[in-house]
Amino acid sequence: MKFKDYYQTMGVERTASAGEIKQAYRKLAHQYHPDVTKDALGKEKFQEIGEAYAVLKDPEKRLAYDQLGKAPAGADFAPPPGWQHDVDPNGSGFDDVDFGDLFAAFGRSARGGAPRRPSPARGQDVEITAPVSLEQLHGGGDIEVRANLPEIDAHGIPHRVSRTFRVALPVGAADGQRLRLAGKGGPGTQGGPAGDLYVALALTPHPLYRTSGRDLYMDLPLAPWEAVLGASIRVPTLDGPVELNVKAGSTGGQQLRLAKRGLRAADGSIGALHAVILIKTPSSVNEAERALYQQLAEVSDFQARPHFANGDAKEMKK
Structure with missing residues (x-):
């Protein structure tokens, strides 16, 4: 029988922990897996790794293996007399026994019978x-x-x-x-x-809506004249577009609530959709538009900043 250095096969020290042996096995098994490796001897190495791991991962088999001592890999080897008595009481010898099978026999002897079958185990969640x-x-x-x-x-x-x-x-x-x-x-x-x-x-983020529980929030851009004069706006919802009436004199930041236009809950209830008004002004105007804005500025007595009237911060604080 030829001695096999299982620790050398796994690339670990004889003092390696069970976790280190398992980690080495996973790495080598992936490297030499027949479906992955391009090594001509990959299949043979894969089988050697599997045999070594089968012994070293089992505490009883590993203990039995360690009791054999250490010899150069491939050297002629015969188990000591004590082993002959423990695992081969009939004295038939080990000449026809595979090296790996030796430890399966030891496991049966140590337990006093046939090898214990692993219990069924539930799969990973x-x-x-x-x-x-x-x-x-x-x-x-x-x-x-x-x-x-x-x-x-x-x-x-x-x-x-x-x-x-x-x-x-x-x-x-x-x-x-x-x-x-x-x-x-x-x-x-x-x-x-x-x-x-x-x-x-x-x-996933939505291009229109923001969520708060079952309620939805969306920005509702309005032109200045829509906010001043009022308007009927076609607003998209999860259940299709609806008409929303914007009252005259609406202001930026004001929220218009549409009941039961939010998210549906498991109990059948539905949240609300809140349209938040944003006043949008044109970034550029033509001559006719500019003239109208100028005319509006001249005839209107609206004060956007009444608290800035005297420009005195101390007075405004009072």
Whole structure:
């Protein structure tokens, strides 16, 4: 039998912790995985790494391996007499036994019977974030999400695979709400159930609306004459456009409330839409417009800054 230095195969010290051994295995298994490596000996190295890890990750097998002592890799090796008695009581010898199988035999001997089968284990839960629009939160419907889920391939190597799901949004869903897709997470092991996939909804910024709970806020730009004379404005809402009457003499910053034109809640209630008036002035005017503005300035007695009348800050403070 040829001695195999499992620590050398894994690239770790004999004093390495279980975590260091696991980390080294993941790195090497990915490097030499048959689906990844271009090394001509990649498959053989992959099998050697798997054999080494199977022994060193098991406390009983690792202890048994360490009891063998240390020999140069590839050197002729025969287990000490004590091992012959422990794992081969019939005295048939180790000539036809694979080096890795030696520790499986030791495990059976140490436990006094057949190797203990791993218990079924539930798969890993996975959470992803899915961007959604105000329209989708308000009206429901389906969205498509993509998740990178854990999976174990035919060689027993864990990796990630991208999968796509269609998720039904409940009407009145909320920003930050988590939707559960039962059994769509990581696969279970040894017949255990799969984990769940959680989809956390993340509201994307809207070009028109700002949110505050179920209420929406939007800017309503008005021309100066619309604010002074009043106007009927066609305003977009999540349920379609509506006519909004702006009263004469409206001022900038004033809020006009449209009931039940905000976001729909899960209980069926609907928030309000608040239109915040902004007075917009033209950045340039033609000669005719300039003449009209000049005429307005001459005939109007409106004072935009009555508290600036005397220009004395001390007097204004009083």
